[in-house]
Every structure is written in structure tokens, then in C-alpha cells.
Amino acid sequence: MIAASRIEDLGAAYRGALADFLREANETALAVAYELGRKALEQGLGVVDWATIHGDALVALDRPSWDAERLDRANAFFRESLSPFEMTQRGYAENNRWLERLNQELISEIAKKERLAAQLREANGELEAFSYSVAHDLRAPLRHISAFGKILGESSAGLDEAGRHALDRVQRAVQRMNELIDGLLVLSRVTTSQPSLEPIDLATIARPIVERLRELEPDRTVDVSIADRIPAAGDRRLLSVVLENLLGNAWKFTGKTKDARIEVGVDSTRTPPVYYVRDNGAGFDMAQAARLFGVFQRLHTEQAFPGTGIGLATVQRVVRRHGGKIWAQAAPGAGAAFFFTLAADPHGAATPG
Numbered sequence: 447m448i449a450a451s452r453i454e455d456l457g458a459a460y461r462g463a464l465a466d467f468l469r470e471a472n473e474t475a476l477a478v479a480y481e482l483g484r485k486a487l488e489q490g491l492g493v494v495d496w497a498t499i500h501g502d503a504l505v506a507l508d509r510p511s512w513d514a515e516r517l518d519r520a521n522a523f524f525r526e527s528l529s530p531f532e533m534t535q536r537g538y539a540e541n542n543r544w545l546e547r548l549n550q551e552l553i554s555e556i557a558k559k560e561r562l563a564a565q566l567r568e569a570n571g572e573l574e575a576f577s578y579s580v581a582h583d584l585r586a587p588l589r590h591i592s593a594f595g596k597i598l599g600e601s602s603a604g605l606d607e608a609g610r611h612a613l614d615r616v617q618r619a620v621q622r623m624n625e626l627i628d629g630l631l632v633l634s635r636v637t638t639s640q641p642s643l644e645p646i647d648l649a650t651i652a653r654p655i656v657e658r659l660r661e662l663e664p665d666r667t668v669d670v671s672i673a674d675r676i677p678a679a680g681d682r683r684l685l686s687v688v689l690e691n692l693l694g695n696a697w698k699f700t701g702k703t704k705d706a707r708i709e710v711g712v713d714s715t716r717t718p719p720v721y722y723v724r725d726n727g728a729g730f731d732m733a734q735a736a737r738l739f740g741v742f743q744r745l746h747t748e749q750a751f752p753g754t755g756i757g758l759a760t761v762q763r764v765v766r767r768h769g770g771k772i773w774a775q776a777a778p779g780a781g782a783a784f785f786f787t788l789a790a791d792p793h794g795a796a797t798p799g
Contacts, residue, residue, distance in 0.1 A: 453499070456486055460527070461503040467523045468507070468516050476526045483527035493531050500524045592620045641681035641767050648676035648721060652689050652710045659697045668700060673711040676721065680788050684764045691757035692723040692784050699782065700727035718770070718791065724783035729776040738774060761786075 460482050467475040486496050504520060595616050599605075605613065649672050656670050678685070693708065700706035703726055713720040739762040761784075765772045768788040776782035 452489060453491070453495075456482065456489070456491075457499045457502055460499055461506055464500075464503050464520065464523050465507060468519050471519050471522075476523070479523050479526040480529050484530040486527075487530045487534060493528065496527065496531065497524075500527070588620050592617065595620070641684050641764075643679050643768075644682065646678055646680060646682050646685065648678050648685065648689065648712070649673055649710070651682070651686050652676070652693060655686075655690055655693050656697075656708075659693065663697075666701070666706075668697065668706040668708060671707070671709045671711075676710070676712045678712075678719070678721065678788055680768050681764075684767070685788075688761050688764050688786070689723070691761045695757065695784075696723055696725035696727065696782075698727075699729075700725050703727050716787075718787045718789040720785050720787055722783055722785045724781065726781035729778050729780045729782045731778055732774075732776060739772070 463475060463478045463482060467479070483496065486499075491499075595613055599610070599613050599617075652672050656672070660666070660668075689710075693710070696708045700708065706726065708723070708725045710723050711721070713722070739758050762772050765786045765788065769790045770787035772784065772786035774782060774784050
């Protein structure tokens with residue numbers, strides 16, 4: 447609510463300025479009119495309020511002695527005092543037009559994203575259908591090859607050494623193809639599944655994985671160090687896939703290392719926290735690091751270290767779906783360390799070393 451005294455002060459100032467302008471029309475008096483209009487606008491008066499003040503000022507003046515020229519001057523003075531109101535209204539109008547354009551652009555962008563989301567859902571559905579096809583249709587001939595190979599091996603005692611070697615290679619190829627199919631199915635599920643975020647302790651996931659690795663190779667002695675607690679926020683199932691692959695690789699690539707060591711931990715001083723799995727195994731040349739996360743990309747031969755070349759590609763996809771990133775540091779014969787985050791860097795910093 448505007449105080450009546452302030453309106454009266456503005457009205458008195460307006461009457462005096464209008465009287466001066468009627469006596470002598472000049473730019474200084476018009477400047478005063480504009481300034482009075484600006485003050486009225488600042489104090490919250492509307493156009494109707496200001497017109498009332500103008501009318502009161504006219505009544506207070508000696509109107510019977512007015513001629514057409516004085517009336518024109520009064521109208522010119524009033525129009526000038528309305529300029530701040532007019533400019534503000536134009537600003538409002540322009541802002542409204544700008545907001546309307548922005549809303550239209552947003553509506554168009556939302557519609558575009560909805561179309562893309564629908565296309566993505568369709569693509570994911572097709573990928574899932576392909577996965578089922580891989581799981582069922584491609585495995586059937588592999589089972590037949592394996593079964594007939596086994597029959598051939600059992601019924602053909604007369605096979606020479608070359609024949610038995612060839613048959614053995616067939617069975618190993620079938621087994622590897624099954625492993626590749628398993629890897630592709632895991633990769634497919636990771637790509638299409640939406641991670642659920644919950645507080646978890648990666649240490650409680652890592653320990654059972656190491657125990658399973660020890661059970662598979664009870665004769666190996668590996669010094670595994672896992673931090674007491676590794677707090678994180680993410681999808682437990684998907685992050686289990688990450689640790690299974692990273693720990694499985696560390697276990698595999700320390701297979702020929704004396705005094706093998708594996709370490710799992712977190713650097714909580716970073717934002718976001720940086721999780722890591724490092725070993726003192728075979729390592730690799732960092733010049734080849736760009737190939738690490740590609741499907742079917744391998745930096746070691748199958749004879750030296752078996753594998754499918756899908757595991758790290760799966761790990762990268764899980765990390766990315768959590769909004770994070772993964773990178774590695776290594777040297778041939780000096781081990782490897784894999785680092786990953788589970789959230790975007792708030793500062794947009796480059797991959798830390």
C-alpha cells in the first residue's frame with residue numbers, strides 16, 4: 447500500500463512542474479515530467495493512478511483561461527510523464543514474447559527427446575530380442591557340435607594323434623564360443639538395464655569374489671588387500687559385475703608373478719571418490735591403452751592369458767551408466783591399476799592420474 451503522503455508529494459510536484467511547462471515549454475521541464483513518471487512507477491503507481499494525479503493537477507489550474515496551445519502543452523507533458531510506464535510495458539511485452547518463444551522451443555525439445563526416448567526403448571527391445579536369439583538359437587548348434595564331438599571321441603578309439611588333437615581343438619573352440627556368447631549377453635544386459643542407486647560397501651562385494659577365485663585355484667598364493675570399508679552409491683548387481691571383471695583380471699594377470707599382490711580400495715580425498723583395483727602382474731604398454739575398453743580387444747595373446755576381450759568393455763559401460771569414468775595406469779611387467787568413479791566430476795576436470 448502506497449502512503450497517501452507520498453502520493454500527495456508526487457501530486458504537488460507534478461502540479462508545479464506542469465504549471466512551469468505551461469508557462470514556458472522547454473526540454474528541462476519535459477525531463478522533469480519523465481523523472482516524475484519514473485518515480486511514480488518505482489513507488490508502485492499504475493497508469494490509472496497517474497492519470498488521476500494529472501486530472502487533479504488540471505483541476506487545480508486555471509482551466510477557463512486555457513487555449514488550444516496550453517491544452518496541447520498539458521497533453522505533451524502528460525505523455526512524457528507516461529514514457530516510463532510505456533517503456534516498462536514494452537519491456538513486459540517483449541519479455542512475454544521471449545518467454546513464449548522459449549516455451550515453444552522447450553516444447554519442441556521435449557517432443558524431440560520423447561521421440562528419441564521412444565526410439566531408444568524400441569532399440570533396447572530389439573537388443574533384448576537379439577539377446578534371446580543369441581542365448582537360444584546360437585547355443586543350439588554349439589551343443590550339437592559338442593555332443594557329436596564327444597560321441598566321436600568316445601567311439602573312435604582308432605583316431606591317430608592328429609585326429610585327437612583336431613577333435614580337442616573343436617571342443618575348445620565350442621567352449622570359447624559359449625564364453626563369448628555369455629560375455630555378449632552380460633554386455634547386452636548392462637547396456638539396457640537402468641542402474642538403481644543405493645548406499646553400498648564395495649568391500650563386502652569384493653571379498654566373496656576373491657574367495658571364489660581362491661577356491662578355483664587353491665594352489666595359488668596371492669596377497670589380496672581389501673580396505674575395511676569402501677562406501678559407494680550405485681547398483682549392487684552391476685557393480686558386482688565391475689569388481690568380478692577387475693578382480694578376475696588382476697587374479698589372471700598375476701598368475702605368472704612371484705609374490706603376487708592385489709589391492710582394492712578408494713581414494714576418498716577426491717571428488718568424486720576414486721575407486722581402484724591394482725596388481726603387480728603382467729601389466730601392459732600404455733601406448734595400447736586406447737584399446738582396453740573395446741569389445742573383443744585384447745592386449746595379451748590367448749596363449750599367454752585366456753579371455754574373451756569383453757570384460758573391460760562391460761566394466762566401462764557399467765561405470766558410464768553410473769555417470770562416472772574409468773581409466774588405467776600400467777607398465778609391461780610392472781602391474782596394472784584400474785581407477786573408476788561412480789559420479790560425474792563436479793568441476794569437469796580431466797581424467798586424474
